[in-house]
Amino acid sequence: MSESMPTRTLADAGGVDHGAVARRSRTWGWWFVAEHRIRAMRSYVFSWVGLGIGEPFLYIVGLGFGLGMLVDANQGEQGVDGVPYIVFVAPALALAAAMQTAAQENTYGVFGGFKWFPMFFSMGGTPISAAHIVLGFQLSVLVRVLLPLTAFAVVMIVLQLGTVGGALVLIGIGLLLATAFGFAVMSWVSTQTDDRGQLSFIERFVVVPLTLFSGTYFPLETLPLLLQWIGWISPLWHAVELGRTALYGAAIEPMMLLVHVGYLVAIAVVCCLLSIRTFAKRLDK
């Protein structure tokens, strides 16, 4: 349709420049995808805010304080890692929550997007590309993860666990972890076309063991060597090491700093590329 002669029918209400639409989607497609998901989230926001504020409070005050009484009584003056147990465990609890949320969204959101409410296919029918869908989806997950992370940070600041700056840096580390872990889950889930229960294995055999064996509730060195390797490959452990340094200045070698950040970034990039490839393949049929 040329612009000088707008025909007004139901199919073309006039004034849509299809060339411009295509160009805009090429650049901003990822944002349209994220926007779609964030809009959809608004109906959940109340239950999430409720859970999001309750959870950190419970974990830090309930678990951190309760266990802290036992641990500190036994460990005496030096505490764990040179600080009271509650300070030691707080950043790990926040990061574990970020990882769990990212895993959940990427499991059911990605699988559902192909199968239960096939919005990826309807997006694929518009000028938006597979890469945009992958990036936009993950961006919306980060928005979602921001909620528990912020809540944890607020609780830490209020209870004066570590420094205020550290609590804020912790949010950034949480987002990096969520990106890496989110893409990792996505790259596998997107290859699954039928749910015969294997989706729940992510929670059962990846998320739960990682949460428990990544030096979250106790220093990784406490475990026998036989179990320590889980921590070394766990994105959560790398993030937790960074988090402890940020929150209360736990000692760390500069080299290790690089290793931790590099590991998380590498996982994010590789799994993102894998996801894009899988998405492109599945949308092209």
Added chain:
Amino acid sequence: MIEATGLRKQYGDFTAVDGIDFAIEPGEAFGFLGPNGAGKSTTMRMIAATSTRSAGDLRVLGFDPETHGPEVRAQLGIVPQADQLDEELRVVDNLIVYGRYFGLPLDYVKRRSEELLEFAQLTEKRTARVDGLSGGMKRRLTIARGLINAPKAMLLDEPTTGLDPQARHVLWDRLFRLKEEGTTLVLTTHYMDEAEQLCDRLVVIDKGTIVAEGSPAALIREYSTREVLEVRFGSARNAQAAEAMAGIGQRIEVLPDRVLVYDHDGEAAMSAVHERGLSPITSLVRRSSLEDVFLRLTGRSLIE
């Protein structure tokens, strides 16, 4: 065998079924014909003892479904509108497990399942997953499932809605066989052709009340003419053309997309239209159907 007097169902302020009377005899195929929301499914659920009535009397196979739900349900075969198959089980297991719900012995249920698979033409799909079946196959499996307890009557709620024409004919063929064997069939439908094909007797139901009752042929004789002429002049001109056609045939109905002329001789009516200098875009002479009966009774068409 099923008898209702003054049967009512109220959901809050909304009256789904508004005092209906009917009696279904053993061995007959009885239909409830009406548009969506007329109260057909609600009536079926009350018969099936899965919904309690608000007022009136209902006897199903000698029992009051309100007080003897399990006894009533034990003797009925149910084919719900949505198939409600057990998607976690294979095809044959759907039949076996359902039969066990009736407390039937396992070896009996197993033998009968094979027989019913054959009847439903699903023997090859015996161990297939239910979610992979086509719509027609699922419906046939649902009918087979409804037969597992050798029911005295089958209740079929819109048995062919959503199926393609070929699948509908396969299904009708199966239902005919049941009818021939003397099974009492009670079905709801909003397709007049289905009602004409399957029902010995039917009630036309609209807004929760019965507006007519009889055999399909008798209803057509009473409420319509032998033939109908359908003419189309384009959506803007139908009403205007209908005015110009006044007096042709016994009765004229104007629908948004066409004009219907009721007459015992459709071709004659057609010539009359041409004589008045009107030239429709398309025209068609057909036999009267239940659709016409419904239109006459309610001023609306069945499928809107």
Added chain:
Amino acid sequence: MSELLLEAPAPTVRGPLRGIYAGNTRSVVARGLRVIARNNWLIVVTGFFEPVFYLLSMGIGLGALIGGVEFYGTEVPYAAYIAPALMAVSAMNGAVYDSTMNVFFKMNYAKLYQQMLSTSLGPLDVALGEILLALFRGLLYASGFMLVTTLMGLNLAWTAVLAIPAALVIAFAFASFGMAITSYMKTFQHLDYVWVVMMPMFLLSATFFPIEVYPQGVQWVIQALPLWHGVDMIRQLTTGLVQPSILLHLAYFAVMILVGLVFTTARLRALFLR
């Protein structure tokens, strides 16, 4: 096909249960076992691992930091302290998962109960059947976990054997209640509320540390909730430090089971036979 006709027997249950119970619970259980056998035995079996992971992580890792905990006046190694709690939690989780998430799906998506209740089954057959299935799963997990804790030397007395039936009692109580509550849920978000209740209960019911660390008021609230009774009951059995209060715990669960069953049957009737 007419050579094979057998009429379905009319249900013979009389008395107050007439119309809600057909005495055919076994067909509901049989359906569940068939689904497990054909489809998802792997999912069921792997559910056993979660409490074991917790036990290994917390028992070994935290155990090294904490040492022992006092229970009814006796010092108990930390791993032996949390093992019974994890058993109670897993009995609760399994039962709640089965009676909320699974039941919600069957009610609203698979329409399984509509199918069942259009036969001669009554709502109580369905409720009991589903609960028995949850218990079967609970029995599997409890026995497996018992085996692990025995191998790790965490059962300190012969009374530990009784922990398996005790876990079943806990599962029964939660399952019979969970199904009734699920019947009120309309959307998936409502399921979130279940975890809002479960999570604090899991963290605070003397699972990982004694409730004495909390002020008296908080302690009373925790002691009113069912999981604390479950944890304390199983812990008394596995440590051999059995107290008279175990009778109180059992009474608590007996009431919960009874109320839950009546409640669930009434709800199923209201939902599907109205």
